[in-house]
Amino acid sequence: xxxxxxxxxxxxxxxxxxxxxxxxxxxxxxxxxxxxxxxxxxxxxxxxxxxxxxxxxxxxxxxxxxxxxxxxxxxxxxxxxxxxxxxxxxxxxxxxxxxxxxxxxxxxxxxxxxxxxxxxxxxxxxxxxxxxxxxxxxxxxxxxxxxxxxxxxxxxxxxxxxxxxxxxxxxxxxxxxxxxxxxxxxxxxxxxxxxxxxxxxxxxxxxxxxxxxxxxxxxxxxxxxxxxxxxxxxxxxxxxxxxxxxxxxxxxxxxxxxxxxxxxxxxxxxxxxxxxxxxxxxxxxxxxxxxxxxxxxxxxxxxxxxxxxxxxxxxxxxxxxxxxxxxxxxxxxxxxxxxxxxxxxxxxxxxxxxxxxxxxxxxxxxxxxxxxxxxxxxxxxxxxxxxxxxxxxxxxxxxxxxxxxxxxxxxxxxxxxxxxxxxxx
Amino acid sequence: xxxxxxxxxxxxxxxxxxxxxxxxxxxxxxxxxxxxxxxxxxxxxxxxxxxxxxxxxxxxxxxxxxxxxxxxxxxxxxxxxxxxxxxxxxxxxxxxxxxxxxxxxxxxxxxxxxxxxxxxxxxxxxxxxxxxxxxxxxxxxxxxxxxxxxxxxxxxxxxxxxxxxxxxxxxxxxxxxxxxxxxxxxxxxxxxxxxxxxxxxxxxxxxxxxxxxxxxxxxxxxxxxxxxxxxxxxxxxxxxxxxxxxxxxxxxxxxxxxxxxxxxxxxxxxxxxxxxxxxxxxxxxxxxxxxxxxxxxxxxxxxxxxxxxxxxxxxxxxxxxxxxxxxxxxxxxxxxxxxxxxxxxxxxxxxxxxxxxxxxxxxxxxxxxxxxxxxxxxxxxxxxxxxxxxxxxxxxxxxxxxxxxxxxxxxxxxxxxxxxxxxxx
Numbered sequence: 001x002x003x004x005x006x007x008x009x010x011x012x013x014x015x016x017x018x019x020x021x022x023x024x025x026x027x028x029x030x031x032x033x034x035x036x037x038x039x040x041x042x043x044x045x046x047x048x049x050x051x052x053x054x055x056x057x058x059x060x061x062x063x064x065x066x067x068x069x070x071x072x073x074x075x076x077x078x079x080x081x082x083x084x085x086x087x088x089x090x091x092x093x094x095x096x097x098x099x100x101x102x103x104x105x106x107x108x109x110x111x112x113x114x115x116x117x118x119x120x121x122x123x124x125x126x127x128x129x130x131x132x133x134x135x136x137x138x139x140x141x142x143x144x145x146x147x148x149x150x151x152x153x154x155x156x157x158x159x160x161x162x163x164x165x166x167x168x169x170x171x172x173x174x175x176x177x178x179x180x181x182x183x184x185x186x187x188x189x190x191x192x193x194x195x196x197x198x199x200x201x202x203x204x205x206x207x208x209x210x211x212x213x214x215x216x217x218x219x220x221x222x223x224x225x226x227x228x229x230x231x232x233x234x235x236x237x238x239x240x241x242x243x244x245x246x247x248x249x250x251x252x253x254x255x256x257x258x259x260x261x262x263x264x265x266x267x268x269x270x271x272x273x274x275x276x277x278x279x280x281x282x283x284x285x286x287x288x289x290x291x292x293x294x295x296x297x298x299x300x301x302x303x304x305x306x307x308x309x310x311x312x313x314x315x316x317x318x319x320x321x322x323x324x325x326x327x328x329x330x331x332x333x334x335x336x337x338x339x340x341x342x343x344x345x346x347x348x349x350x351x352x353x354x355x356x357x358x359x360x361x362x363x364x365x366x367x368x369x370x371x372x373x374x375x376x377x378x379x380x381x382x383x384x385x386x387x388x389x390x391x392x393x394x395x396x397x398x399x400x401x402x403x404x405x406x407x408x409x410x411x412x413x414x415x416x417x418x419x420x421x422x423x424x425x
Numbered sequence: 426x427x428x429x430x431x432x433x434x435x436x437x438x439x440x441x442x443x444x445x446x447x448x449x450x451x452x453x454x455x456x457x458x459x460x461x462x463x464x465x466x467x468x469x470x471x472x473x474x475x476x477x478x479x480x481x482x483x484x485x486x487x488x489x490x491x492x493x494x495x496x497x498x499x500x501x502x503x504x505x506x507x508x509x510x511x512x513x514x515x516x517x518x519x520x521x522x523x524x525x526x527x528x529x530x531x532x533x534x535x536x537x538x539x540x541x542x543x544x545x546x547x548x549x550x551x552x553x554x555x556x557x558x559x560x561x562x563x564x565x566x567x568x569x570x571x572x573x574x575x576x577x578x579x580x581x582x583x584x585x586x587x588x589x590x591x592x593x594x595x596x597x598x599x600x601x602x603x604x605x606x607x608x609x610x611x612x613x614x615x616x617x618x619x620x621x622x623x624x625x626x627x628x629x630x631x632x633x634x635x636x637x638x639x640x641x642x643x644x645x646x647x648x649x650x651x652x653x654x655x656x657x658x659x660x661x662x663x664x665x666x667x668x669x670x671x672x673x674x675x676x677x678x679x680x681x682x683x684x685x686x687x688x689x690x691x692x693x694x695x696x697x698x699x700x701x702x703x704x705x706x707x708x709x710x711x712x713x714x715x716x717x718x719x720x721x722x723x724x725x726x727x728x729x730x731x732x733x734x735x736x737x738x739x740x741x742x743x744x745x746x747x748x749x750x751x752x753x754x755x756x757x758x759x760x761x762x763x764x765x766x767x768x769x770x771x772x773x774x775x776x777x778x779x780x781x782x783x784x785x786x787x788x789x790x791x792x793x794x795x796x797x798x799x800x801x802x803x804x805x806x807x808x809x810x811x812x813x814x815x816x817x818x819x820x821x822x823x824x825x826x827x828x829x830x831x832x833x834x835x836x837x838x839x840x841x842x843x844x845x846x847x848x849x850x
Binding site for chain 1 (some may be wrong): 438441442498499500501502503504505506507591594595596598599600602603604605606607608615617633634636704707722723724725726727728729731732733734735736738815818819820821824826828829830831833
């Protein structure tokens with residue numbers, strides 16, 4: 001075992017939030033409290049962007065109750081950012097940023113750095129790890145996985161994914177019941193748009209709503225399968241003739257055979273001359289309604305799906321929390337330059353553990369639904385997908401409430417005193 | 426007390442479903458089981474439309490477990506319709522329908538008729554009551570209130586309303602946390618569209634998400650207040666400058682001073698030459714994004730909000746169930762031609778009971794948010810509204826689950842043998 005490295009801890013969040021990214025932070029905080037070598041626990045506000053501005057908060061000032069409540073609080077409690085230290089795009093700015101980042105890290109004696117996020121965030125964590133080695137500064141940098149998109153490689157799945165598909169599948173069941181109960185002789189169609197620009201993991205997850213063959217969702221349009229308008233219309237008609245209505249789920253990133261996004265309406269430009277993103281569901285409704293003379297309605301869940309902590313998966317919360325604790329354990333044991341990953345040990349009963357993957361293996365790899373997890377005709381994921389996804393949505397929360405609504409954490413965010421001059425942009 | 430009227434019971438549902446309209450049916454069924462004078466319990470499939478086709482099911486064939494599960498099952502378990510027996514629009518068809526309806530009623534010895542629905546459904550119930558009197562046919566017809574829109578007169582509120590605002594307010598909290606946590610120096614805007622074409626009750630209910638003055642939602646656009654684009658843009662800018670982001674809730678029926686719906690895009694016609702309903706949120710985003718150079722995203726909950734049984738209000742479920750039991754009790758006691766209404770006895774502690782309102786008083790009256798329940802500047806409902814709405818969202822469900830998702834009722838729907846020739850349209 002390595003010599004204990006004594007110093008302070010910095011945890012931050014990055015990228016689009018999820019229902020459980022705060023649970024990972026709670027895991028980090030909780031585990032940090034168990035190790036004497038970790039002195040102060042700081043949070044970086046708005047990810048690396050805020051750290052560059054030396055915007056740190058003292059997490060030890062937060063009540064234990066608030067830290068516990070983080071497990072059930074959606075969005076990024078520390079704030080998030082899309083800022084990236086990008087050596088390819090702007091090497092000069094990136095070098096400036098990296099220097100500034102290490103000024104902040106050294107000024108606050110940060111020896112443990114944890115960054116929860118997706119692809120870009122893992123890349124940032126890796127840069128911190130590498131730069132520290134170059135500088136001979138002893139730090140342990142570990143990435144904590146996060147993304148509703150489930151598109152990180154090497155991990156069985158990502159924290160955040162189980163909750164988004166639990167909520168979305170529930171919504172599809174409920175909307176499906178609604179639409180079915182209104183089905184008149186004329187039939188009807190409802191198109192539900194969910195997130196997922198590159199991969200169809202989120203859309204695919206709604207197949208869990210299906211108990212019997214004719215249950216909604218009847219069609220799931222995945223970005224992995226090129227959209228064919230004629231085939232789609234024929235399939236909708238077929239479903240309506242059989243079931244009286246057709247519930248379609250579409251991933252926002254649906255593309256045709258030429259790779260054009262269906263939701264981008266090129267005939268309509270905004271004030272900047274960019275095509276208006278009408279949204280895939282609205283665009284499909286414009287196709288279905290006149291072609292089949294079918295009443296068609298749309299639902300666009302947008303941010304609601306990734307923030308739906310009120311119906312998060314307890315399994316997902318547990319896994320997210322454990323990814324945070326595993327990150328701290330690995331760092332205390334002397335590891336750096338890794339991402340925590342989830343490792344599946346068995347499907348049924350579902351058993352999992354965590355592992356470590358070198359951050360070098362992560363960058364800019366995306367992972368897609370295997371073709372043989374999708375039915376031959378391409379309209380729905382199959383039982384292989386279900387075996388994979390079903391365990392991830394298990395477990396109901398016991399969510400504290402206030403005034404009839406979920407009681408989410410409110411951090412006090414006591415600022416750590418700044419030690420450096422303001423950042424020059 | 427009137428002589429007990431012995432015969433069969435028919436219950437049906439009509440109009441847009443809610444999260445708790447099945448709880449009202451469960452209340453009817455449960456109470457009916459307590460009265461010897463009620464022999465068979467039939468459900469009419471797809472409301473009056475199905476009854477005209479003699480599509481009845483035998484509810485006594487359903488398991489008690491299924492009937493209990495109805496309390497937590499969204500949508501209309503018996504099916505619903507928008508069909509109306511309309512003497513004004515088509516008196517000939519209406520007379521034909523009414524004759525057919527009574528053929529069905531008499532063929533099946535229906536003596537108790539309960540119809541759960543909104544304005545139109547109460548009108549239908551009233552017609553059944555009046556026609557029976559004219560014919561000297563002894564029947565007890567009672568309306569059960571339902572509508573997420575909360576636009577029925579005389580009742581304090583409608584079953585279905587508490588659940589839709591609980592879910593929507595939770596969604597606004599969650600999306601608000603998400604948007605706030607991503608707030609960069611440039612600010613951002615998120616526009617959430619909710620139902621409510623004529624009245625703003627549903628949109629107004631999301632104010633319950635607000636705990637502190639700067640919490641989302643920052644602006645609620647109500648159909649009751651004429652939309653003024655310039656003032657709106659100024660207000661969004663003001664909020665972004667203060668809070669870093671602006672979360673707007675808009676009722677789908679938002680109108681300008683001339684009464685034009687904001688969501689109707691007249692520049693774009695569908696295949697039938699009708700203006701495409703782009704949706705109020707998308708239309709507002711088209712206004713905000715270029716005018717304020719502000720990243721703007723939209724959420725359109727659509728049917729998801731009225732079907733969200735997984736986060737229904739227990740108070741609402743209880744009230745809906747009790748409206749069903751009260752309808753049966755009134756009928757057994759000899760009443761007919763009434764709608765059950767909810768009567769508020771006190772705000773805090775919240776106490777309520779049911780009453781009866783003559784159906785003659787209901788038809789085609791709508792009820793709007795009083796102007797003095799809205800802030801002077803028109804951007805948000807005030808504390809009078811909160812006092813009214815807060816009790817309606819109280820209480821968490823204990824929802825049974827299956828495979829990680831809500832376990833909803835599945836009725837067997839055993840058909841009652843038909844006794845009449847098929848309906849002539």
